[in-house]
Amino acid sequence: MNTEARAFDWAEAPAIATYNFAYLDEQSKRMIRRAILKGIAVPGYQVPFASREMPMPYGWGTGGVQVTASIIGPDDTLKVIDQGADDTTNAISIRKFFQRTTGVRTTTATTEASIIQTRHRIPETPLTAGQVLVYQVPIPEPLRFLEPRETETRTMHALEEYGVMHVKLYEDIARHGHIATTYAYPVMVQGRYVTDPSPTPKFDNPKMDQCPALQLFGAGREMRIYAIPPWTEVTSLDFEDHPFAVQAFDRPCALCGADDVFLDEVIMDDQGGRMFVCSDTDHCNGRQQAGHAGEQET
Amino acid sequence: MQPSLRPESFLEGGFADPVLGGQAVFRCIMQAMAEPGTVQPISHDLQPPEPMTATMAAIAATLCDADTSIWLDATLAANAQVVKWLGFHTGAPVTPRADQATFALVGDIGAMPALADFAQGTDSYPDRSSTLVLAVEHLDRGMALDLSGPGIRDSRTLRFAPVPSDFIAQWAANGARFPRGVDLILAAPGAVACLPRSTRVRQEEG
Ligand SMILES: [Zn+2]
Numbered sequence: 001m002n003t004e005a006r007a008f009d010w011a012e013a014p015a016i017a018t019y020n021f022a023y024l025d026e027q028s029k030r031m032i033r034r035a036i037l038k039g040i041a042v043p044g045y046q047v048p049f050a051s052r053e054m055p056m057p058y059g060w061g062t063g064g065v066q067v068t069a070s071i072i073g074p075d076d077t078l079k080v081i082d083q084g085a086d087d088t089t090n091a092i093s094i095r096k097f098f099q100r101t102t103g104v105r106t107t108t109a110t111t112e113a114s115i116i117q118t119r120h121r122i123p124e125t126p127l128t129a130g131q132v133l134v135y136q137v138p139i140p141e142p143l144r145f146l147e148p149r150e151t152e153t154r155t156m157h158a159l160e161e162y163g164v165m166h167v168k169l170y171e172d173i174a175r176h177g178h179i180a181t182t183y184a185y186p187v188m189v190q191g192r193y194v195t196d197p198s199p200t201p202k203f204d205n206p207k208m209d210q211c212p213a214l215q216l217f218g219a220g221r222e223m224r225i226y227a228i229p230p231w232t233e234v235t236s237l238d239f240e241d242h243p244f245a246v247q248a249f250d251r252p253c254a255l256c257g258a259d260d261v262f263l264d265e266v267i268m269d270d271q272g273g274r275m276f277v278c279s280d281t282d283h284c285n286g287r288q289q290a291g292h293a294g295e296q297e298t
Numbered sequence: 299m300q301p302s303l304r305p306e307s308f309l310e311g312g313f314a315d316p317v318l319g320g321q322a323v324f325r326c327i328m329q330a331m332a333e334p335g336t337v338q339p340i341s342h343d344l345q346p347p348e349p350m351t352a353t354m355a356a357i358a359a360t361l362c363d364a365d366t367s368i369w370l371d372a373t374l375a376a377n378a379q380v381v382k383w384l385g386f387h388t389g390a391p392v393t394p395r396a397d398q399a400t401f402a403l404v405g406d407i408g409a410m411p412a413l414a415d416f417a418q419g420t421d422s423y424p425d426r427s428s429t430l431v432l433a434v435e436h437l438d439r440g441m442a443l444d445l446s447g448p449g450i451r452d453s454r455t456l457r458f459a460p461v462p463s464d465f466i467a468q469w470a471a472n473g474a475r476f477p478r479g480v481d482l483i484l485a486a487p488g489a490v491a492c493l494p495r496s497t498r499v500r501q502e503e504g
Contacts, residue, residue: 021317030363033324034400037361038425040331041481041494043448047425071328073321130329158421190448190496192477210451214332229332229449229496 022069023101028052032070032225036216039227044189045157046140046224054220056093061119061136063218065094067225068117068134071216072098077105079113084121084262084279091119108282120183122204124261124283127213129230135198140219140226142186142196162194165237173242182247188235189228203246203262208234253278254294256287308382311345313359319343323360327483330492335445335456337437337489347379349405351433353485355383358431362388362401369399369416369428373406402430407460413468416480424477427495434458437486441465442502449494455502456491458484469499 020026028050035049054062072078078098082091086108094117095106107113110125117134127133143153146164156162165186172180179185185202189195197205198217208215208228215228228234238244252259254275261283263276275296278284313319323342330338346355362368368390374380381392393399396415404410410432419427440459446452462468472479472495479495493499 021321026317026320027363027365029320029324030361031365033328034361034366035425036328037331037429037481038427040328040449041496042424042477043496045424045477048423071321071325073325074318129333154422212451214328227332231451232448 019101021102022072022098023055024052024066024069028066029070032066035225036067036070036227039216039225040214040229042193043228043232044187044193044195044226046219046226049223049225051220051223056097058221059138060090061094061117062220063222063225064117064119064134064136064220065097065218066220067216067218068098068115069101071132071134072102072104072115074102074104076114077107077112079107079110079116079282080118081116081121081123081280081282082119084123084264085281087281109286110282120199120201121262121279122200122207124258124278124280125286127207127211129212131213133211133213133215135200135215135217137196137198137217137219137224138221139184140196140217140222140224142184142194157193160192165194166239169237170239173239179238179242179244185244186237188237190233194237195226195228195234201247201262202236202244205234205236205244206246210234249276251276252294253284253287254296256284256292257294258284258287258292308347308379308386311347311355311383312387313356314343316359319356320360323356327357327360327490327492330483330490331449331481331494333449333454334447334492334494334497335443335450335454337486337491339489341488347377347383349373349377350380350383350403351405351485351487353487353490354403354405354431354433355387357483357485357490358384358390358401358403359387361429362390364389364391366390366400367393367398369393369396369402371402371404371406371410373409374403396428399428402428404430404432407432407434407462410462413462413472413480418475418478418480421478424479427478427480429481429483431483431485432462434484434486435460437484437489437491444500444502445493445497446500447497450497456493458486458491466499466501469493473498 035047039047080091080095082088110123115132119136184199217226236244262279264279326338326340342356344355416428436459440457443456445454482493484491
């Protein structure tokens with residue numbers, strides 16, 4: 001079976017004659033809605049749910065899509081980002097999917113969105129109260145790489161036995177002189193559950209702490225939903241002598257000059273020219289429109 | 299005023315549009331759960347048989363189905379129309395066991411069992427707990443509760459009435475069981491508020 005190779009494209013797909021609002025059937029929505037409420041009530045705890053088949057392969061964010069489909073309504077304005085960008089194939093396809101199945105307004109502006117579905121980034125523009133950030137999560141279990149058995153990790157969460165995670169991070173320090181984990185850097189939610197922030201860069205971890213927006217996480221293949229309510233304490237695991245620090249960049253964005261953002265390296269030409277630009281395209285465009293400029297050096 | 303329903307009318311009074319009606323009610327509950335103690339206006343067209351309140355009916359019709367068991371308190375369970383209405387509009391099985399209920403509908407708060415009598419979940423599966431829907435009369439008067447915890451910036455005041463007996467002590471015990479414990483949805487006329495198990499409650503002085 002090779003579903004990954006067969007990309008779905010809702011721009012090309014013929015209109016589906018009959019589908020439910022947001023595609024999912026109502027029974028599935030209710031089940032996911034109940035899981036979301038439990039996840040909110042126990043911040044950081046992974047609620048099992050019966051993931052449904054979606055008209056896109058796993059790896060395309062089916063968990064996030066199911067969460068969005070279960071909460072979205074006609075009054076919403078949806079933004080979809082992939083690695084910070086609104087215009088990748090994945091982001092465009094998911095946006096079209098919801099346009100087609102709900103008719104909701106869509107936007108690329110973080111400030112205009114009521115729901116933001118994301119893969120691997122948190123927008124640079126601060127989120128606000130009432131917004132919902134829906135993460136697509138591939139591996140929801142932060143302990144999975146240390147302990148493959150689900151029964152064991154579940155018990156570790158139940159007993160707050162997180163020593164193994166600290167040992168792993170400390171081995172990083174012993175080997176590299178610092179904690180080498182830069183993506184999916186584990187967080188502690190409200191002092192209780194060690195939680196996977198999804199493969200966002202650790203640069204984004206501080207944005208999760210005391211965030212005014214509701215954060216929902218959907219893992220389709222692994223069948224888990226979890227949540228971080230607004231105004232919840234989210235701390236990145238660290239040590240007194242090796243405190244958590246975000247990635248630092250030694251130059252500003254080449255397009256907008258921002259020096260407090262996460263940058264992507266972009267290859268410019270086949271002579272090896274490259275530049276570093278905001279991974280958040282909406283943030284970068286907004287700054288450029290406001291008159292900010294970078295050096296655009298290659 | 300709500301029109302009085304004929305004996306056979308349990309077939310009526312559901313969502314005119316279950317898809318968008320349920321979505322709107324759910325978002326209201328989700329926001330209330332995410333920001334505990336905020337009063338979220340709820341709008342829907344449900345007309346359940348008395349004594350079930352319209353807000354309680356909207357919550358049940360939104361969240362309950364054949365996969366969820368419902369526990370009814372004596373005042374609701376004694377009313378055949380209520381039981382039939384819930385059966386028809388949700389398909390949810392009614393359980394006599396509070397400690398096995400996915401949802402518990404409480405019409406008479408003064409007579410309700412202790413919070414500890416409902417399903418608490420386990421440390422491994424804290425989601426296997428009861429969600430209690432309480433038919434409150436007011437979300438703007440009653441005992442003033444000072445709330446803190448996830449979903450609350452610094453602190454927030456919630457008033458509701460009637461309040462379950464010995465509520466402050468019961469809620470503290472519920473919080474001490476975290477991550478186990480029950481979550482409350484307070485269903486008032488035209489509005490809901492939530493108290494998830496993560497919320498700490500203190501009675502305000504004066
Ligand atoms: Zn930029």
